[in-house]
Amino acid sequence: MEEIRIGVYICWCGTNISRMVDVEDVARELSEMPGVVISKDYKYMCSDPGQALIIKDIKEHKLNRVVVSACSPRIHELTFRKALENAGLNPYMFQMANIREQVSWVHDDREKATKKAKALVAAAINRVKWHESLDKRTVSINPSTLVIGGGIAGITAALELADTGSPVYLIEKTTELGGNMAKIDLTFPYLNSARQIIQEKIERTEHHPNIHIFKNTVVDEIFGYIGNFNSIIGQNGSEIDLKFGNIVVATGLKPFDPSGLENYGYGKFPDVITSLEFEKKLLSGNILTNEGKDPENVVIIHCVGSRNRSEHEYCSRTCCMTALKYANQLRSAIPDANIYQAYADMRAFGKGCEELYTSTSRKGIMFLMFDQQNDLPVIKKAEPGDSCNMLIEMNEKLSGEKIEIPADMVILMVGLEAHEDAKKISHTVGISLDGNSFFMEKHPKLDPVATTTSGVYVVGNCQAPKDIPDTITQAKAATARIMGTIKQGEVEVEVITAVVNEDICCGCQTCIQVCPYTAITYDVVKGVSVVNEAICKGCGTCGSACPTGAIRSRHFTDNQILSQIKGLLSKSLELKEV
Amino acid sequence: MAKKEKNKIKLAIYWGAACGGCCVSILDVHEKLFDIVAAADLVFWPIALDFKYKDVENMPDKDIDVTLFNGAVRNSENEHMANLLREKTKILVAYGSCSHLGGIPGLANFSNREEIFKRVYETTESTVNPEKITPQTKYKVAEGELSLPEFYNDVRTLDQVVDVDYFIPGCPPQSERLMEVFTAIVSGAELPPKGSVLGALDKSQCDECPREKSENKLIKEFKRPFEIEDDGKTCFLEQGVICMGPATRGGCGVRCIEGNAPCRGCYGPPTSVSDPGAKMMSAIATIIDENEPEAIEKVIDSIEDPAGTFYRFSVPSSIIRRNIETSEKKAEQAVV
Numbered sequence: 052m053e054e055i056r057i058g059v060y061i062c063w064c065g066t067n068i069s070r071m072v073d074v075e076d077v078a079r080e081l082s083e084m085p086g087v088v089i090s091k092d093y094k095y096m097c098s099d100p101g102q103a104l105i106i107k108d109i110k111e112h113k114l115n116r117v118v119v120s121a122c123s124p125r126i127h128e129l130t131f132r133k134a135l136e137n138a139g140l141n142p143y144m145f146q147m148a149n150i151r152e153q154v155s156w157v158h159d160d161r162e163k164a165t166k167k168a169k170a171l172v173a174a175a176i177n178r179v180k181w182h183e184s185l186d187k188r189t190v191s192i193n194p195s196t197l198v199i200g201g202g203i204a205g206i207t208a209a210l211e212l213a214d215t216g217s218p219v220y221l222i223e224k225t226t227e228l229g230g231n232m233a234k235i236d237l238t239f240p241y242l243n244s245a246r247q248i249i250q251e252k253i254e255r256t257e258h259h260p261n262i263h264i265f266k267n268t269v270v271d272e273i274f275g276y277i278g279n280f281n282s283i284i285g286q287n288g289s290e291i292d293l294k295f296g297n298i299v300v301a302t303g304l305k306p307f308d309p310s311g312l313e314n315y316g317y318g319k320f321p322d323v324i325t326s327l328e329f330e331k332k333l334l335s336g337n338i339l340t341n342e343g344k345d346p347e348n349v350v351i352i353h354c355v356g357s358r359n360r361s362e363h364e365y366c367s368r369t370c371c372m373t374a375l376k377y378a379n380q381l382r383s384a385i386p387d388a389n390i391y392q393a394y395a396d397m398r399a400f401g402k403g404c405e406e407l408y409t410s411t412s413r414k415g416i417m418f419l420m421f422d423q424q425n426d427l428p429v430i431k432k433a434e435p436g437d438s439c440n441m442l443i444e445m446n447e448k449l450s451g452e453k454i455e456i457p458a459d460m461v462i463l464m465v466g467l468e469a470h471e472d473a474k475k476i477s478h479t480v481g482i483s484l485d486g487n488s489f490f491m492e493k494h495p496k497l498d499p500v501a502t503t504t505s506g507v508y509v510v511g512n513c514q515a516p517k518d519i520p521d522t523i524t525q526a527k528a529a530t531a532r533i534m535g536t537i538k539q540g541e542v543e544v545e546v547i548t549a550v551v552n553e554d555i556c557c558g559c560q561t562c563i564q565v566c567p568y569t570a571i572t573y574d575v576v577k578g579v580s581v582v583n584e585a586i587c588k589g590c591g592t593c594g595s596a597c598p599t600g601a602i603r604s605r606h607f608t609d610n611q612i613l614s615q616i617k618g619l620l621s622k623s624l625e626l627k628e629v
Numbered sequence: 630m631a632k633k634e635k636n637k638i639k640l641a642i643y644w645g646a647a648c649g650g651c652c653v654s655i656l657d658v659h660e661k662l663f664d665i666v667a668a669a670d671l672v673f674w675p676i677a678l679d680f681k682y683k684d685v686e687n688m689p690d691k692d693i694d695v696t697l698f699n700g701a702v703r704n705s706e707n708e709h710m711a712n713l714l715r716e717k718t719k720i721l722v723a724y725g726s727c728s729h730l731g732g733i734p735g736l737a738n739f740s741n742r743e744e745i746f747k748r749v750y751e752t753t754e755s756t757v758n759p760e761k762i763t764p765q766t767k768y769k770v771a772e773g774e775l776s777l778p779e780f781y782n783d784v785r786t787l788d789q790v791v792d793v794d795y796f797i798p799g800c801p802p803q804s805e806r807l808m809e810v811f812t813a814i815v816s817g818a819e820l821p822p823k824g825s826v827l828g829a830l831d832k833s834q835c836d837e838c839p840r841e842k843s844e845n846k847l848i849k850e851f852k853r854p855f856e857i858e859d860d861g862k863t864c865f866l867e868q869g870v871i872c873m874g875p876a877t878r879g880g881c882g883v884r885c886i887e888g889n890a891p892c893r894g895c896y897g898p899p900t901s902v903s904d905p906g907a908k909m910m911s912a913i914a915t916i917i918d919e920n921e922p923e924a925i926e927k928v929i930d931s932i933e934d935p936a937g938t939f940y941r942f943s944v945p946s947s948i949i950r951r952n953i954e955t956s957e958k959k960a961e962q963a964v965v
Contacts, residue, residue: 555901557835559864559875563844565915573844596915598875598908599833600901609903613948 062096062121071155109138141184170622177618193296202230204511205301207526213261236333240403277506307356346460357466367466395423547589556601641673645707647700654801706778731945738951800895829880847918906939
């Protein structure tokens with residue numbers, strides 16, 4: 052076995068780390084650990100000169116392992132792996148110790164923080180000794196894409212891809228394309244017709260030679276991995292085997308059902324309607340009460356089912372602006388009507404939205420504020436002598452007064468929530484759900500349309516409530532990513548995967564059920580489990596499930612983890628007094 | 630003792646903290662014992678032949694070719710003899726689960742000396758000891774001073790005390806395996822690298838197990854063997870019975886499973902596993918067929934005696950090694 056020669060680099064991160072950690076002391080003390088050839092500290096390890104220092108040392112001192120102790124590996128692990136590669140070392144002969152997020156930023160005692168930093172670096176040094184070279188792997192990409200959901204998100208993605216010449220299979224579970232956008236009249240903030248926009252897109256989609264549409268269809272199972280997925284779709288009694296390289300999930304969401312909220316009397320009072328029901332009236336051109344009269348008093352109640360711990364804690368994002376849109380449409384249709392906005396907070400971010408708020412507020416609309424957490428308005432039936440059908444009681448927050456508002460029509464701005472089948476879809480495509488049953492993106496900031504499953508993208512409202520421009524932006528972003536892989540023809544896949552040692556595997560099959568990516572199958576002839584490395588994401592579940600130790604999670608082997616723990620504890624004993 | 634004949638090897642067998650089963654397992658080779666004595670001089674074997682400590686002390690260093698040491702090291706006598714036999718022996722073999730992994734006596738590491746003495750000398754239902762007399766290492770009588778070995782707080786494996794050349798696992802080891810290893814040693818064949826486990830497979834029990842296995846290992850309730858109507862064919866785990874087979878080295882001929890009892894793990898971990906108890910717990914955790922924390926807890930609660938199930942033979946050799954909380958102070962005093 053070759054002699055282990057480790058280079059250790061402690062980053063100051065300007066004053067970010069050095070302010071709370073004695074970096075020079077850490078470098079000095081850790082230089083004494085077995086295997087460490089050089090140990091240095093430097094102002095900014097991630098800078099070009101910092102990386103150049105590592106590359107120079109690798110060559111000069113014949114280093115074959117490198118430990119950088121700096122920020123989170125989420126930020127710079129790839130940077131340093133690249134540096135190793137540039138120096139001719141395998142990028143996986145590297146380990147990072149996080150002494151910024153895990154030490155300097157969270158502690159206020161310099162002496163103790165320095166000790167903790169030493170323990171973390173010692174753990175990394177111990178671990179890197181067991182690292183092995185891992186080779187890059189690529190798979191070819193089928194140029195077709197499966198788009199699930201035929202709303203504005205799915206249609207946009209399908210058209211973008213199809214226009215570049217790539218085939219698209221568009222799956223829609225209902226009988227019509229268009230989704231929720233086809234159910235609304237005007238869009239905010241510029242009050243353009245939603246129908247005109249979506250209708251043109253639907254027509255183009257339906258006639259596009261590269262788009263194959265499957266309406267009234269759901270996808271039950273998807274097999275394979277990035278570049279090489281397939282699914283069997285039931286169509287008119289026959290089965291079609293589709294093959295595709297990428298998946299766009301654009302399954303949208305549904306409006307909140309306010310029936311359970313007693314204070315709003317939905318279902319009890321015929322003139323209490325939801326925002327989508329009001330859209331229907333707008334589309335029909337008649338805004339009439341249940342009795343067929345023009346409403347004299349219209350109250351628009353915000354945040355129904357949103358921003359409240361008993362329903363949904365999140366903001367549904369589109370309702371405030373939709374409510375302002377309604378006020379404008381009502382003012383045009385019934386100029387004399389009294390229009391009330393009963394709101395909790397007015398959220399008018401986004402291009403043109405604050406302007407819509409300002410212009411609407413100049414149109415004789417009453418804005419009344421209530422406490423969404425503790426004190427919701429209550430809708431009551433009016434007394435026989437009153438001039439209206441309903442009265443709305445509320446504690447108006449700005450004036451501090453308890454008021455009653457007359458109403459002939461109440462519009463509940465219902466929030467948006469995930470479809471009931473979100474969980475099923477997440478299983479089918481192999482992605483995760485967040486606590487609100489919206490699909491999880493890979494990274495909320497750095498990778499908002501990809502998912503942790505390579506080749507699967509989430510766009511539009513199934514990822515979280517958003518307006519039409521944001522939905523279209525996401526759809527186009529995902530298609531750009533997909534087109535990138537199609538153009539390259541192949542894509543690098545995870546090298547940190549699980550591997551079965553067939554000499555040790557006893558065929559107990561414990562691993563098969565636990566794999567969240569269905570990457571493991573049982574080879575009946577050999578009597579062993581087999582990992583399909585193109586599907587495997589290296590999550591390590593099978594490695595911990597395997598009772599015989601036959602499955603090794605590459606880069607997370609028992610030896611690597613145990614020696615990391617030993618390294619941590621060897622220095623932590625000194626921390627015992629702390 | 631027979632006179633040393635030419636080409637005969639010198640064999641010693643000793644016991645530490647053991648039940649005696651390992652020594653009996655050597656007798657279990659039946660008529661093959663004649664082959665053993667034909668090839669080897671038994672220079673020390675207290676269970677069968679009369680020797681004194683001084684007989685061993687008087688031997689030159691490395692005089693014994695092979696010593697089979699069974700039993701764990703739990704008192705000063707065990708430790709003294711382990712050191713002595715190491716000095717006198719060329720090939721020291723840890724024989725059986727106790728010597729190899731700590732074995733059943735090793736379960737005492739979940740307790741400590743104080744608790745054990747209290748239970749044994751005071752609180753057992755059959756004990757009458759109002760003066761609370763406990764064993765002393767030295768006691769003066771008219772005739773002089775008597776001594777007893779010191780009972781340690783900690784049970785150790787043989788290789789935690791002295792350098793060990795080979796391990797033969799099992800509680801007790803299969804007699805056939807012993808004969809194979811013995812024959813290999815006397816034949817002068819090239820021996821495997823130092824530290825190897827002999828007389829066992831690299832693969833786990835499941836590899837030899839005739840029961841039908843499938844991927845259907847999702848468990849909603851763990852059961853003890855008497856709580857199921859075993860069909861004699863299906864994998865024990867799939868019937869909800871914890872079987873240590875997957876995390877246990879094969880080679881015993883799946884004796885327990887052939888007897889319709891789940892494997893208890895006496896052969897220790899396969900080469901690829903360092904801590905069989907941890908590995909098996911990890912595996913068991915992944916096959917629990919529940920998602921809600923309370924429901925998962927309920928399934929886990931259905932495991933009777935988890936320590937004795939997962940670590941029946943391997944506490945001292947495991948990562949946890951012993952219960953520290955109840956014995957921190959005692960451990961410091963103990964000779965470790």
